[in-house]
Amino acid sequence: MKPGFSAAVVALLLLAGTGCGTLKQTAVSTLGDALAGGGAGFASDDDPELVRAAAPFSLKLMESLLAETPAHRGLRLAAASGFTQYALAFLEQDADLLADQDFAGASVLRIRARRLYLRARDHGLRGLESTHAGITQQLRADPKAAVRAAVADDVPLLFWTAAAWGAAITLSKDNADLIADQVRVEALIDRALELNESFDAGAIHVLLIQYEMARQGAPGDPAARARRHFERAMELCAGAQAGPLVSLAEAVAVPKQDRVEFQALLKRAIAIDAEARPEWRLANLVMQRRARWLLSRTDELILPDANLPAPKESP
Numbered sequence: 001m002k003p004g005f006s007a008a009v010v011a012l013l014l015l016a017g018t019g020c021g022t023l024k025q026t027a028v029s030t031l032g033d034a035l036a037g038g039g040a041g042f043a044s045d046d047d048p049e050l051v052r053a054a055a056p057f058s059l060k061l062m063e064s065l066l067a068e069t070p071a072h073r074g075l076r077l078a079a080a081s082g083f084t085q086y087a088l089a090f091l092e093q094d095a096d097l098l099a100d101q102d103f104a105g106a107s108v109l110r111i112r113a114r115r116l117y118l119r120a121r122d123h124g125l126r127g128l129e130s131t132h133a134g135i136t137q138q139l140r141a142d143p144k145a146a147v148r149a150a151v152a153d154d155v156p157l158l159f160w161t162a163a164a165w166g167a168a169i170t171l172s173k174d175n176a177d178l179i180a181d182q183v184r185v186e187a188l189i190d191r192a193l194e195l196n197e198s199f200d201a202g203a204i205h206v207l208l209i210q211y212e213m214a215r216q217g218a219p220g221d222p223a224a225r226a227r228r229h230f231e232r233a234m235e236l237c238a239g240a241q242a243g244p245l246v247s248l249a250e251a252v253a254v255p256k257q258d259r260v261e262f263q264a265l266l267k268r269a270i271a272i273d274a275e276a277r278p279e280w281r282l283a284n285l286v287m288q289r290r291a292r293w294l295l296s297r298t299d300e301l302i303l304p305d306a307n308l309p310a311p312k313e314s315p
Helices: 005-015 021-036 048-068 073-098 103-129 135-141 143-149 152-170 182-195 203-211 222-236 243-253 259-271 278-296
Strands: none
Touching: 048 073, 048 278, 073 103, 073 152, 073 278, 103 135, 103 152, 135 143, 135 182, 143 182, 152 182, 152 203, 182 203, 203 222, 203 243, 222 243, 243 259, 243 278, 259 278
C-alpha cells in the first residue's frame, strides 16, 4: 500500500457530507490514486484467506469512489482486475471444489462469479471509454475495427476486460447472447497481444493457452497453438509462475487424455517456490491449491488406462 493512503482516507472521512466540493473531490481523487496503485499489497500476501476476507471492502470502496469520479481510469482498471481475480480465485474455484458434494451450492457460486465477471467487464469497458469514446458500441458493430484505436497504454484494460468477459462466457453455456460476444473477447485479447505480448510477465499468453482450444476458424492444431503460448509464458516469467503449468494441464492435457503430462505439469506447478518472487506469491499459492485439487481428481478427469500400451494380441 502506497504511503499517504491513510492520510487520504482521513481527509475523505473529514470532508464527507460537507459542502466543500473542491476539497472533497481532491480527497476522493487522492484516495482513488492510492487504491489504483496499491495492488501489490494483496499480490505479495501469503494468506489467501486473509485476502479473501479483505478484498470485498477494497472493491466496494473503489466503486464508491467511482461514483464520485467515474472517469478515473486507474480505478476502473483496479476494479476490473480486482473483481476478476476475486471471482476466479475465491468463487469459481470454491464452486469447483464444492461441486461433487453440493451441486446446487456450486451452481450458486458460479452464478455469483459470472455476475462479478460481468461487473469487471463493465468497469474495463468504461475505463477504455475514458480515452476511446464509443468503443463499447463499436465493439458491438465491428470488434476488430474497434480495437485498432487502442494503444500500448490500453493493454492492461484490454487484457482485464477480455479476461473478465471470457470468464463470464465460460460460465454461460445457456446464454446465446453472451456466447456471441466471443468475437469481442477475441478482438480485445488479440489487440493486447499485438501491442505488448510481454505484458505482466506473460499474462496474455497464459489466457491464450485456454482460449486457443476454443478459438474458431484459426489455422493449425489448437493444442499446438496453446503450447506455443505456454512456452512463451514460461519464458517471460522465467518459470516462476504456476499459472501457465496449471492452464496447460487443464486446457490441453485433459482433452488429450494425457495422464503423464497432466500429472507432470501439476507437480511442476506445486514445486514452484512461492517465496522466490513475492510479487507473485498470492497467485502462486492460489494456483498451487488448484493444482493439488486437480491431481487428486486425476482418475476422474483422465481415464485410468490412458497412455498405457495397447495389450498384445494373442498368437
